[in-house]
Amino acid sequence: MGHPRRVASPWLGWLLWCLLSASGCGGGGTPVSPFGTANLALSFDGVTQYATAGNGGFPAASAVQTVEMWVNFPAPTATTTADFLTMRMDLTSGIEIGIHDGALAIWRVYVDRVLAQAPTLPSANSWHHVAYTYDLTNNTLYVDGVSVDAEMTATDDRTPSTVWLGTLDGASQLYAGKLDEIRVWTLVRSPAEIQADLKHSPPGPVPGLVAYWTFDDGADTGRALDASGMGNDVTLGDGITANMPTRVPSTAPDGQ
Numbered sequence: 001m002g003h004p005r006r007v008a009s010p011w012l013g014w015l016l017w018c019l020l021s022a023s024g025c026g027g028g029g030t031p032v033s034p035f036g037t038a039n040l041a042l043s044f045d046g047v048t049q050y051a052t053a054g055n056g057g058f059p060a061a062s063a064v065q066t067v068e069m070w071v072n073f074p075a076p077t078a079t080t081t082a083d084f085l086t087m088r089m090d091l092t093s094g095i096e097i098g099i100h101d102g103a104l105a106i107w108r109v110y111v112d113r114v115l116a117q118a119p120t121l122p123s124a125n126s127w128h129h130v131a132y133t134y135d136l137t138n139n140t141l142y143v144d145g146v147s148v149d150a151e152m153t154a155t156d157d158r159t160p161s162t163v164w165l166g167t168l169d170g171a172s173q174l175y176a177g178k179l180d181e182i183r184v185w186t187l188v189r190s191p192a193e194i195q196a197d198l199k200h201s202p203p204g205p206v207p208g209l210v211a212y213w214t215f216d217d218g219a220d221t222g223r224a225l226d227a228s229g230m231g232n233d234v235t236l237g238d239g240i241t242a243n244m245p246t247r248v249p250s251t252a253p254d255g256q
Contacts, residue, residue, distance in 0.1 A: 038216040041070075041250035042165070042224070042236075046082065046176025049245040050167035051224070054232030055160050057210040058087060059186045061094050061108075062157035066185040068131040068194065069097075070252040073177035075124035078102040082175040084130070085182065086164040093158035096168065097132055098175060106132045106141055108156050109168075116141035116149040127180075127252040129198050135188045145195040163211075165234065166245060180252045183228075184211040199255030205229035218247050 042051065059065040071084055076099045086109070088094025094109035105117040116139045122128045131142040140150040165182070166175040181201070187208035189197075202209060205228060212228040222244070224234035237243030 038218050039250045040215045040218055040247045041178045041180035042215050042245040043178045043248045044166040044175045044245045046174050048243050050170050051165040051234050051236045053163040053234045055163045056232055057230055058160050060159040061155050064135055064188050066133045066189040069182040070127055070180040070254055071130055072127045076102045081173050083168050083173045086168050087160035089158040089161050093156035094160050110156050115139040115153050116151050118143055118148045131194050133188050142194055145198050180250045181254050182213045185209055
């Protein structure tokens with residue numbers, strides 16, 4: 001979905017805010033947003049709403065990576081499959097993170113094979129931090145900073161050409177619930193790093209961070225900016241109002 005674009009203006013604003021703010025620029029568990037003090041999440045209706053994102057610099061499905069996010073979903077049925085995040089090449093390669101047949105899981109786009117799955121479903125209608133890492137051997141799923149499954153299942157192998165939030169493709173596996181603080185990395189974050197950053201926002205462009213969507217830039221209702229500095233902005237509902245997820249106040253315990 002295009003090449004990475006450098007978006008300077010949010011970071012100029014962030015730097016000014018940093019210099020003037022008594023709380024400084026992060027560190028010590030202090031969250032920092034380059035988009036101001038708003039604390040918002042995206043809410044999806046599970047019927048028509050979804051979003052797409054840029055993918056400049058994204059890892060291939062078979063490459064080392066980490067994906068992190070806060071999620072809040074209603075109780076699923078045993079047959080519910082709904083995507084929090086999909087990164088794929090057509091329908092032949094990629095990963096999906098979400099609810100798979102009623103369980104919290106990560107699975108392959110091709111042949112729909114589960115890579116890692118939580119043995120028990122986290123409580124519904126509550127915020128949970130979900131993270132996925134792949135180190136070329138293990139697919140590891142973390143819930144609220146704790147590893148709940150690690151499997152050596154082979155992944156797909158191609159670099160994603162499309163990125164979707166709240167759906168597989170804009171029409172199927174639509175998600176009902178909320179998403180916040182999504183980060184995509186081209187490196188494997190350690191358990192200690194995942195736990196330390198549950199309630200901490202990266203204070204600026206960080207090596208290996210290729211997408212960071214806070215959804216806190218509420219002024220532009222049709223887009224959500226990428227705070228990683230890579231320019232992988234989100235487009236809500238392909239610009240169609242009826243398909244746009246809505247920004248809502250976030251109560252995720254992310255320290256914001």
